[in-house]
Amino acid sequence: MSDPEIINLIRNEDSRGLSMVYEKFRNEFIHWIIKTYGTDPDDAREFYQASIVILYDNTMAGKLDSLQSSLKTYLFGIGKNLALQQLRLNHRKQKTGAEFYIKNYVLDNQEDKMKEEVNLEIISQSFSTLGEPCHELLSLYYYKKKSMEEISATLGYKNPETAKNQKYKCMERLRKIVFGTLHPSTYSTEPFTEE
Amino acid sequence: MNPNLHDIDLIHRYLDRSLSDEEKVNLEKRLKEEPEFNTLYREHQMLVQGIRYSGLQEKLNQLRVLESVLPETVHVEDKKRQIRLHSYWKPLLAVAASLALFVVLFFLWKKPVDHEQLFAQEFKAYPNIFEPIVRSDAQPINDRTEAFAAYEARDYQKAATLFKKLLQEKEEPGVLLLLGNANLILGNTSEARNNFITLINNFDEYDTQAKWYLGLSYLKDGDVKSAQLILQEVSNSEFSYASKAKELLKQIE
16 A cells, blocks of 8 residues: 555544554654664653654654655654654653653643643543543644534535534533633743744 | 733744735744744744654554564564674574574474464564544544454454444445454454455555465465465565565475
8 A cells, every 4th residue: 555545544533544554654763763772662662652652643643745765754844853852851861651752742842831732631631521522622632633514414414614613612611611610820921932 | 021912922823824024024033032932933933843753653663563463574683693692602602593493394394384373473463554543522423433353452343343334334445454464363363355356456556465364364375285385476576574474385395
């Protein structure tokens, strides 16, 4: 199966795509990361899993639609960035799981990551308690990057505008759950600065 | 703080990147000058990040399930061994290993290989990575979702019945692979073989996996020659099953 075909499977949420990629490059990636960066085998597997998750997210965001390199080069590129990030953070002696790299990826270029990391766990837990259709709707929009037109069709709303209004309500519900329980001092209120 | 709807709307549109250039400049100015508005923005930004993290966490868990049934990479085992072996233990361990090998060889020589036992040692049911059962009220309940849920719950009898129904409607590689696994567990080896052979003949995907399980099905029935032939093919593949197949071939011999 060619790279564009695999990318297409992933984008269409056909789970065969991601599992195919996972099994295809697993051995080579893990051997390469151990050999190149002297990583512990268990850590190498965590790097690999985080890299595949990031690859998935980038695919869903359409970043691989006009991929110039091969899928393998792209995946190994993600792995290299994670390994360098790890070296920079000097956490080599400390065991860090795939969650650590995924959090850093989600919090891209943000300062004060330690505080935000705690928040991500709290928000993620609160999000899982959110009822339907809010859980599904917000997940489709912010995680699966679906358009309001697609969401409206999937969840059976009258039109995209109705889905959009529902999204506002759902976000407010989540905001109340999260920040109703989270003390302001546990999240940063530093003035926003555009990069 | 009681945010007004207009501010919330602005923030949503900013995060969705749907503001005009002028609106964007105005909003960024407000973010610098109005602490309350800034806090509201930060809250929404964190919520979006938390939702994305929650989804990616779920994806990571699915990968971990898949990883749990894949064979260890050979290099990983070597590395672990390297870490464990301190130099002063090496001579002692070498003697112990030779002795152990002698004992094992002696018993292997005395006792024929138990293929059923080898099967049990090597077989791990392939996980449902095709349609993971996720927490959502929006997921419809039908034969399809029931089949995958039964497989995940290890109710292989129910899963097999429902998978067969699904196959009558449409032939799918994932369903064939899981049905083959369910049949293997239920002891329906010849039916399992049919599933794997159909998968190998009719689809490009999951070829190595199907061959691996096909080899195991022959082993379970004691048809060593067929098992060896198939495992030989698997051992030449580029997938992680190759090293596992090589090891198993050595044990069968």
